[in-house]
Amino acid sequence: MTQGTQELTPGPARPVCHIMPLARVERERRLPRPGQVRVAEGREVTFAEVIAATPKRHRVLILDLARALGLSPKQVRQAIKVRARDRVEKGDILAEWRRGLVRRRVTAPQRGRVMGVDARGRLLLRVGIEWDEVRAGLNGLVARVLEPWGAVIRAEGSYIEGVWGNGQVAAGLLRPLTARRNSPVDEDDLGLEHRGVVGVAGYCVNPKVLARAEELSFRGLIVGGLSHACLEAAREASFPVLVTDGFGPTPMSEEAFRLLTSAEGRSAVVLAEPWDQVHGARPCVMLDLPHISQAEMVRPGEPLLPGQNVRVLDPFHPGQTGALLSSTPRWERLPNGLKAQVVDVRLRNGQRVTVPIVNIEILR
Amino acid sequence: MPASLVETDVFLALDVGTAFTRAFLFDSVEGQYRLIAVGQAPSSAGPPSHDALLAVEQAIEDLQRLSGMRLLDEDGALIVPTSATGEGVDAVVGTVSCGRPLRVVIMGVLPELSVASARRVVTGAYVDVVATFTATDAATLEEQVQRLVESYPDIIILAGGTDRGARQAVTAHIDLLLWAARLWPLVQRPWILFVGNQALAEGVQKRLGAHYEVRLAPNVRPSITQENIAPAREAFLDIFRLLWAARTPGLEDLHVLTKGRFALSALGFGRLARYLQRLYAPGGVSLAVDLGAAYTTVLWGTLDGAEQRTLPWGLGPGLAPWETQAAFIRQVEAWAPMETLGPQGMRVADFVHWKRWHPFTLPVEEAGVDLEETLARTLLQQVVRHTVGSTPQVDFLLASGGVLSAAPEPQRALLTLLDGVQPRGLTTVVVDYAQMAGVLGVLAEINEYVVVQVVGSAPFSPLATVLSPSWRGQRREGAAVAQVTLAYPHGEAVSRTLHAGQLVRLPLAPGRRAALTVQPQRGVDVGAGPGEPLQREVMGSLLGVVLDGRGRPWQPPADVEARRAQWQAHRQALRRLTQEVRA
Numbered sequence: 002m003t004q005g006t007q008e009l010t011p012g013p014a015r016p017v018c019h020i021m022p023l024a025r026v027e028r029e030r031r032l033p034r035p036g037q038v039r040v041a042e043g044r045e046v047t048f049a050e051v052i053a054a055t056p057k058r059h060r061v062l063i064l065d066l067a068r069a070l071g072l073s074p075k076q077v078r079q080a081i082k083v084r085a086r087d088r089v090e091k092g093d094i095l096a097e098w099r100r101g102l103v104r105r106r107v108t109a110p111q112r113g114r115v116m117g118v119d120a121r122g123r124l125l126l127r128v129g130i131e132w133d134e135v136r137a138g139l140n141g142l143v144a145r146v147l148e149p150w151g152a153v154i155r156a157e158g159s160y161i162e163g164v165w166g167n168g169q170v171a172a173g174l175l176r177p178l179t180a181r182r183n184s185p186v187d188e189d190d191l192g193l194e195h196r197g198v199v200g201v202a203g204y205c206v207n208p209k210v211l212a213r214a215e216e217l218s219f220r221g222l223i224v225g226g227l228s229h230a231c232l233e234a235a236r237e238a239s240f241p242v243l244v245t246d247g248f249g250p251t252p253m254s255e256e257a258f259r260l261l262t263s264a265e266g267r268s269a270v271v272l273a274e275p276w277d278q279v280h281g282a283r284p285c286v287m288l289d290l291p292h293i294s295q296a297e298m299v300r301p302g303e304p305l306l307p308g309q310n311v312r313v314l315d316p317f318h319p320g321q322t323g324a325l326l327s328s329t330p331r332w333e334r335l336p337n338g339l340k341a342q343v344v345d346v347r348l349r350n351g352q353r354v355t356v357p358i359v360n361i362e363i364l365r
Numbered sequence: 366m367p368a369s370l371v372e373t374d375v376f377l378a379l380d381v382g383t384a385f386t387r388a389f390l391f392d393s394v395e396g397q398y399r400l401i402a403v404g405q406a407p408s409s410a411g412p413p414s415h416d417a418l419l420a421v422e423q424a425i426e427d428l429q430r431l432s433g434m435r436l437l438d439e440d441g442a443l444i445v446p447t448s449a450t451g452e453g454v455d456a457v458v459g460t461v462s463c464g465r466p467l468r469v470v471i472m473g474v475l476p477e478l479s480v481a482s483a484r485r486v487v488t489g490a491y492v493d494v495v496a497t498f499t500a501t502d503a504a505t506l507e508e509q510v511q512r513l514v515e516s517y518p519d520i521i522i523l524a525g526g527t528d529r530g531a532r533q534a535v536t537a538h539i540d541l542l543l544w545a546a547r548l549w550p551l552v553q554r555p556w557i558l559f560v561g562n563q564a565l566a567e568g569v570q571k572r573l574g575a576h577y578e579v580r581l582a583p584n585v586r587p588s589i590t591q592e593n594i595a596p597a598r599e600a601f602l603d604i605f606r607l608l609w610a611a612r613t614p615g616l617e618d619l620h621v622l623t624k625g626r627f628a629l630s631a632l633g634f635g636r637l638a639r640y641l642q643r644l645y646a647p648g649g650v651s652l653a654v655d656l657g658a659a660y661t662t663v664l665w666g667t668l669d670g671a672e673q674r675t676l677p678w679g680l681g682p683g684l685a686p687w688e689t690q691a692a693f694i695r696q697v698e699a700w701a702p703m704e705t706l707g708p709q710g711m712r713v714a715d716f717v718h719w720k721r722w723h724p725f726t727l728p729v730e731e732a733g734v735d736l737e738e739t740l741a742r743t744l745l746q747q748v749v750r751h752t753v754g755s756t757p758q759v760d761f762l763l764a765s766g767g768v769l770s771a772a773p774e775p776q777r778a779l780l781t782l783l784d785g786v787q788p789r790g791l792t793t794v795v796v797d798y799a800q801m802a803g804v805l806g807v808l809a810e811i812n813e814y815v816v817v818q819v820v821g822s823a824p825f826s827p828l829a830t831v832l833s834p835s836w837r838g839q840r841r842e843g844a845a846v847a848q849v850t851l852a853y854p855h856g857e858a859v860s861r862t863l864h865a866g867q868l869v870r871l872p873l874a875p876g877r878r879a880a881l882t883v884q885p886q887r888g889v890d891v892g893a894g895p896g897e898p899l900q901r902e903v904m905g906s907l908l909g910v911v912l913d914g915r916g917r918p919w920q921p922p923a924d925v926e927a928r929r930a931q932w933q934a935h936r937q938a939l940r941r942l943t944q945e946v947r948a
Binding site for chain 1: 384405407411412413414415465506507510511514515517540543544547548550552553682689694706707708709710711712714715716717718719722723724725726727728729730731733734771773774
């Protein structure tokens with residue numbers, strides 16, 4: 002407790018961004034809507050495996066059986082040869098009516114599934130379906146099934162969380178593209194030796210880098226910052242693009258850069274899903290380790306404590322991390338005139354800065 | 366209500382927003398209700414806590430510390446009612462705006478009748494109307510089934526038919542819903558709120574009740590000439606609350622804590638905006654904007670015909686629809702007084718993404734505030750364009766939201782509003798400095814005295830009365846636009862020629878009144894029509910009477926250096942008071 006300030010009771014946990022050499026992660030993988038879970042608890046999964054799916058689009062046909070057969074809706078019931086949920090092939094008889102010598106039939110115009118018949122004698126045939134799928138995202142095992150949403154995947158290894166991802170997931174061998182965390186990557190930095198790798202760079206402000214990475218069949222690109230000029234190309238990239246720190250020429254934090262570059266040649270899964278600020282799932286990189294002992298469990302939030310490693314979220318301190326000097330926030334007017342609850346942080350370069358508490362993210 | 370009762374009540378109002386949770390304490394001071402203090406904490410409905418109540422507790426603790434009043438007992442429970450020693454509060458109200466918008470489908474017979482009424486049922490709530498079905502729908506039945514199923518709504522408003530009127534179209538929509546039920550798994554099926562022809566209500570319950578959660582409410586259009594929104598709206602908000610509470614842990618507890626006096630912030634804001642309009646512009650047109658992190662609530666029009674919308678746009682997650690739009694990014698760049706920010710040279714476009722993904726952060730440098738205000742200007746321009754229409758003539762403008770309410774100086778808030786809204790004519794501008802409009806709107810339900818007395822106090826005193834002349838075509842910078850005279854009751858007056866491009870501030874302190882006379886140049890409209898003079902009594906405010914001679918629409922210079930210089934000049938102009946008061 003800092004002298005002269007009033008101690009507050011511990012507040013809600015502050016968000017934590019994880020950059021951990023040895024971590025045990027439990028990651029919720031959820032569908033956008035309830036659906037079918039396709040894995041059981043305890044099963045080993047690879048990152049690309051579909052673990053749950055839910056219909057996204059249906060293509061349907063409504064066949065007026067009553068009209069086609071010249072029957073009343075009541076009579077249609079006796080003429081129907083299929084039941085709801087039946088699968089039918091093109092040409093299968095759906096309904097048939099015989100009167101004397103005359104026999105009338107309605108056959109399936111396409112392959113599909115019968116979804117039911119209404120009171121007016123109309124049959125609903127689903128002839129096409131597209132799915133929203135959720136993949137495991139990490140190599141691990143199914144820790145829990147979240148029926149009907151998805152599952153929790155447990156994985157172990159080195160773990161780095163980011164702030165932005167382009168929605169792709171892939172795996173490959175890590176390869177640094179820049180020597181320093183605050184260096185931009187240029188298209189010329191990408192040579193044939195980088196074919197099929199997961200590249201790691203300080204930051205990227207040149208969209209040509211993404212085009213070059215595409216040519217080299219990159220399996221992933223991890224950068225500290227990504228500029229607006231590159232975002233469209235990143236969204237369209239066929240490989241995962243993950244941003245660890247921010248936007249524009251934001252360097253990668255020292256912790257993330259050190260961990261990623263020291264793992265050169267190791268296999269990494271890049272789960273570049275967008276940051277889900279409702280459920281808390283962030284884009285992440287998981288590095289497989291040959292043997293793990295004493296892996297620390299990842300926790301989503303913690304209360305602030307003096308001495309904690311924190312990241313300052315602010316365009317004026319891009320990619321900067323440091324130690325929290327006091328966990329007790331105080332109201333203060335900032336030099337720009339805004340009033341905010343602030344704390345003090347000693348940055349890695351030795352500078353002491355006062356920052357609003359909302360600009361602090363705990364780093365583990 | 367007897368005065369003695371008014372004086373004894375202490376009210377706690379809680380506002381759970383996307384970025385921050387606030388606790389407001391209202392108590393009587395010398396017989397008048399006043400805002401005593403505001404506690405604040407970062408909201409906790411999202412990760413990592415996933416419990417909205419945690420931030421409420423912390424905001425109340427902050428409030429205790431700031432007010433010096435004891436509100437929580439040893440166990441951390443809220444003391445209700447106040448104890449004999451004056452600890453605790455007598456009543457609690459709450460507002461919320463921290464959930465994801467609900468997806469709504471509207472079904473009706475005619476777009477201009479039942480569909481329009483059904484839309485009004487959801488007005489102001491945090492919803493996204495994802496599909497509309499009418500009797501005039503040209504799509505095939507298959508296409509309609511597919512469209513309905515793929516819209517994945519949370520709530521369907523089934524309207525249509527006057528009582529004992531049209532049946533066929535409503536029956537067709539019931540059939541459509543039955544088809545959809547065959548394709549949606551049980552867990553994906555939405556709520557159905559039936560607000561149509563009451564002769565069909567029993568049938569709706571019978572046919573749809575087996576497949577959906579169905580709620581019946583009185584017809585929103587009992588006859589062609591009659592509209593009855595209130596009961597349907599009440600039923601809709603009830604379903605809304607259930608769904609939001611199920612998705613946002615902690616909200617149900619807040620419902621209990623407030624004994625059900627708990628509403629959507631947007632609705633409370635709308636209620637207070639109407640109250641203020643009655644006060645400041647009873648016969649005029651108003652525009653009220655609450656610019657939040659995830660949502661923007663807008664209310665505009667006359668008292669009788671005000672419309673309200675809540676848009677999923679804001680200065681945080683609400684930037685999601687805009688961050689991928691090149692035209693929006695170009696507009697932000699065209700208004701920003703700089704090209705880059707910070708030591709690494711973050712570009713303006715990068716900042717838009719920064720703010721979208723780090724919505725709860727505060728700028729620590731002056732340039733950061735400039736850029737947030739630029740973003741607010743650009744977003745306000747979009748809000749105005751999509752609601753009231755560009756450069757609206759409004760008599761009263763109410764604004765709320767962090768970037769305006771907590772601006773480092775009032776001049777900045779006014780400039781953000783003038784550039785964002787670009788009002789024409791004579792406008793009284795009020796800023797909700799404490800961001801309590803929403804909670805006051807809800808508090809009004811249990812004690813109107815609080816609202817009347819708090820609104821009459823400092824947190825709601827007008828920011829400025831702004832005269833914004835407009836004209837067609839170009840007018841040379843520096844050319845005379847209008848002759849303006851402000852005559853004070855004690856005989857003094859100030860007279861100025863307003864020139865094109867100028868911003869001028871005339872003194873008129875809060876609580877005072879003066880007679881404003883404006884003689885415009887030919888072709889210049891000061892609110893009474895081109896070339897027509899204007900005479901009006903105006904009320905005093907924090908910044909007095911501001912003359913905005915920049916014309917409408919106003920666009921900053923294309924060159925960034927010129928833009929920066931002008932940005933400073935405008936702020937300086939609003940800091941300066943005209944001294945030429947003559948007897």
